[in-house]
Amino acid sequence: MRIDRFVLDNNIWVSYFIMKREEQLASITDEYGISIFACDELFIEFAEVLAYPHLKKYDIDILSALRTLKSITIYHELTYPIKRYLPKDENDDYLIALALQTSSSFITSGDDDILSEKENLERKYKKLKILTKKEFEDMFG
């Protein structure tokens, strides 16, 4: 596991883009030398969430957002099959698999289905830490 490797859930990515703070995230990766991993499953879901009608009021250029997301992340092609890690939502299992397959030490999420499994996941995968967005940002002052 590498302490400079991260995986971010789509709710985190979407929040940075909606709040026009993608540059801040890019600055964090640059200044602290961290690597954020992503996969096709994450890119597809990211575009789907941004296209969801409730987000129309934020007038997001989806192609531009996707281009930025792809530019600041390191692509990893997930290896299947993916195990069940989250009893409450199998749709998020790919995030855990992405972190484990890329030896990432941190997953940042705002999803209760993931955060509620923090203790179990951290017990099972000793070097994996599950962070909230605030904990993630606190790491970088």
Next chain:
Amino acid sequence: MEKQLTKQQTIEEIVKHAKKLDKLELQILLTRIRIKKMLKDGIKPAANPPKGTKMPTMEQINKWKHEARNYKAKK
């Protein structure tokens, strides 16, 4: 005293080191270089909400993430 490298020599040094990296290390290096360039050029925000638009909470965004999945499944 350290010898000053020309631009061409610097590039050759970088290429020499890059060739020693494995695929992932090279990917990480290229991403870092790309991000540095993006930050130098400036990153234009993808969102352009009208002034006064209320920013959603993390709970709302997460709810939309789940709803978007169902929305797609129903389509």
